[in-house]
Every structure is written in structure tokens, then in C-alpha cells.
Amino acid sequence: MASELGFEKPIIELKNKISELRTFTEEKEIDLTDEITKLEKRLQQLERDIYGNLQPWERVQIARHNERPTTLDYIEQLFTDFIEMHGDRLYGDDAAIVGGIAKYKGSPITVIGHQRGKDTKENIRRNFGMPHPEGYRKALRLMKQAEKFKRPIVCFIDTKGAYPGKAAEERGQSEAIARNLLEMAGLTVPVVCIVIGEGGSGGALALGVGNHLHMLENSTYSVISPEGAAALLWKDASLAQKAAESMKITAPDLKELGVIDGIIREVKGGAHRDLVQQSESIDEILHESLTQLSKLTEEELIEQRYQKYKNIGQFTYVNDAIPLNKG
């Protein structure tokens, strides 16, 4: 049983009550079917109310759920013949990013993603999914390789952010991220990016410059964590919940802002409830994206990506003045 989040408590309590009544019916041979049916109806309503109307902060909690499926979970479900490749050929191998080659519905593909752990031990090994420069450089190496062999690229985004450490700075965290942004913009093969958990700032974006960008319904994507935003804007990290609301970080928010192409529906209660079913929803949209993109030429792929990012942003002109140059 997946560990429960605070806001799910009413659902759990009701579920427990129903199973108690069931046991009671069986043991004492007293017919409580009517009561049970009534409660089950209430449970359905309650689930609709809670899961159908998740608040930003609740989605943050689901996105961070310990048991939420990771990149490797989805790779296993979606692809065959996955072979993980290691190292950036410059410094080392970063376990916070995984990548390799595989087949998707029989065709070659390169798949890359942030990789966090599900328990403390694995999280330490994978640095909580927070990459160093060598992670981004490994990802870039694999992307350029995909380009060489003309296979599409799928990136799974799932990180709190690039690691803020001394060694990361010394080895050029900024340059590693920046280089990926530039190089991804120019890739001649289709790139599909899917945010599966937390999309934390530049560290997420460094795997996120794609032709299509999708988000799982309960994933988040933001310029700074809610805690960080609260600390910065109101000098109080405990206002994270408020920040999660103001910062517009959920999939529906990003769709409205014109940043993402699609929202991938999640299993009721979150992706961790049913990996197989969740993978099927991802499969559907991934297949659709790759089919669409496979029709574009190399130049068209670059141009489509260019226009996509070019159009992101909101601005106006002083006094509605006509701009002096069209730019």
C-alpha cells in the first residue's frame, strides 16, 4: 500500500470503515449491504472531490511522493532492449542522470532522464536526482550520438534542480546547463520531453528543450522550488504552500501559460498507484508525438523548436507606442 498523504486522510478513513463493515458482515452474518453501498457511493464522491480538485500544494506532494515512478520505472515499461550507457568522457559518471539506447515499438530511440532514488540509500547514491555538470555532459553526449544515428530522443524530467555544490561550480554547472540548452535547440532529430515529477529550474530545463513538452497531471515545473520562492520573496520558507499557488507551477498552469503541449492524465490518486496504467497513458501521448514529429525534416524540426520557445513570454509597449524596430 502506498504511503498516504495528509489530504488523502478522509478517503483512507472511509475505506477503512467500509472494510470493517465487510468483515463484520461476514463474521456476524448480519446483512449490512445497504450501509456498505451507501458508504461506497460516498467514497466515490469523496475521491472525485479530492482527487478531481487537487490544489497546487497537493500536487507538489504527489510529485514528490517517495513511491512516485522514476525514469527507470518508465523506461522498463515503455521500451525494450534498454542498454544504459555511462559517463561524460570528460570527468565521470553522474548517477543522477541515466541514459542509453533502446527500442520503442521496434524502432531505435535514445532515452535520457533524471534519476532519483526511492529510499535513502539509493537517494544518496543518486544525489537525490540533482545532477552535477558531468550528468548534463553525459546527457549531451548521448543526444549528439542520437543525432548522428538519426534516432529520436525522449527525455524524462524529474529533479529538484541542479546540485548547488562547490565541485559543481568548479566544473562549470552553468556552462553545462547552458551548453545543453543551446545544443538541444539545434538537434536535427525529434526531441520529446516529459516532466514526470518535479521540474526544478535550470537543472530540469537542461534536459527540456524539445519539440514537444508534456507534463504528467500532478507534476510541477518551476523557476524555483516553492520553499525557495517563499524564502526569497517573503523571507519565510514556511509559506511554501502559498508560493506553490502564486508561482503557477502545475501542469494546468503551464498549459495556460503556453509553455507545454500536453497534459498526461494521471491514475486516480497519482502515478504511484498504478505504474502499468500510468505508463500506458504516457505511451499514448509519446507515440502520438513521435509520429507527428517523424514527418518533419531536419530543418523543420529545428524551426518548430525555435518558434516554440520564441513565442514564450509576455510583454507590451509603453503607452502602446509602435516599436521603433520590428526586431
Add this chain to the structure above:
Amino acid sequence: MLKDFLKKKKRYATIPSERAKQEVPEGLMTKCPSCRTIMYTKELKNNLHVCDSCGHHFRMTAYERFDSLFDEGSFVEFDKNMIGENPLNFPTYEEKLEADRKKTELNEAIVTGKGTINGYGAVVAVMDPRFRMGSMGSVVGEKIMRAVEQSIEMGVPFILFSASGGARMQEGVLSLMQMAKTSAALEKLSRQGGLFISVMTHPTTGGVSASFASLGDYNFAEPKALIGFAGRRIIEQTIRQELPDDFQTAEFLLKHGQLDRVVSRLEMKELLTTILDIHAS
């Protein structure tokens, strides 16, 4: 305790007398925070805001930067009237933009334009940290992208002077996406064989350092400029150890192979001219 005894304690504090303060009219003199030399503000300005005795680089406005580089009368500004909106309906953001517009007489944290540097044409963008700490929101991203497109169209190099605290929080994920947008523009320039020179000035951090500022064909920085991805305080909290004094300075980056050169502002125009000349030949 002996330990306490050995600890150095500050015994005196110097409080400047009221008279001393009054003797110097505001703005006439400036004290260098690095070597404490007191100099005429006017002379400091004439020296491109570089301390004559120790070389400390003071902050410079975007327009002063253009003046220091472009041949007289050659500067044509782009997109001067572009201003930000409040896409997330973030509380007090519009007021803050308005206040900074008044305070700085700038419409946003970057000025872009074209001109000539000792006769060589270039498109130049200069960030100004007085406006919202030089942070990058939609307008900064859009103006950079347009400037890069201009440089492609005109077939002249693009030079950018960065000075920024990073992404603009109040525009949320739209700010983040400006990193991809500006980098995509630079990719286009690069693919067409165009030259991009990045000059990092104090400070160049966060999303700006992790996008266009690090993507120059040549990456330069002014002396002692703070340059880095994550904030010093965050790193210290993460690794639980103190960082060296020169951490994330231009000199630190040079030592770690992240920069081509550290360049004094006084030599900037000459260096750029030489590079533009080499590329024009």
C-alpha cells in the same frame, strides 16, 4: 578562559563625526570600497568607473557602457519601449516594475542596440543590475532574442554584457523559459557562423549564468565579478563548509577553465576591436 583571552576582540568602533560627513557634499567624492581611496566622482566617471589606484570596478549603467564602446553617434537602440507585464498576477509586481522604471529611467533590465566599435559594426546588449537586480523575465529574453536575430540579419557580431541575479521570480516559469529562448537564438547565430562574445560583469548568476552568458565563442569577465550558478549561501548550507574568499569570482572561473580571459574595463574596447578585426579579415 585562556581561549577567550586569546580571541581578538574589537575594542573600538569608529563613528564618523557629523562634521566629517558635512564636509563632503553628497556625490562629489567617492570612496573606493576596496582600497578606501577617496576620489572625485567626476574623475571616476571619466575613468569608466574604475578606481585609479586599485583597479576596483564600480557599477556602470547600461548607457554608460554603450558610450564606452560605441563610436560617437553610431548607437541606435532597439525595442526601447518594450515593458513587462504581470503574467502570473503576482502581487505588487507591477508596482515594483513601475518603481524601477522611475528610479533607473530604464524600461527594463536590458538595453539593446547596434553601433560601431572603432568602425566595426556590432549588435550589443547590456544588462543593468539597477533594474530588478538585472533579473531576466519575458522582456529581457525577448530583447536578447530580437537582438540576436538582428545580428544574424545584419551579418555582424553579437556582444552581450551580462549583469544579473538570475531569473525573475515574479514571472515564474516564463522566466525560466527565457533561458531556452535566448540559447535557441544563439544556436541559430552559431549555426550560421556568427560570432558571439559574452562579457560577464558583476554579478552574473543563476539562470543568466546558466544560459546565454556562458555561451560565448569567447567568454570574458571583468575583474572580481561574481559569477556562478548557485548562490554562495545555498552552497554553504548544502555542503556545510565555508567557501574560499575568491569562490565564484572571475579569477576563480578563469582558474577553473570557465573563462577565456579576465579583462579590465579600461582595455575592453581595444580587445573587442582586435577580435572584431580578426573576425572581419
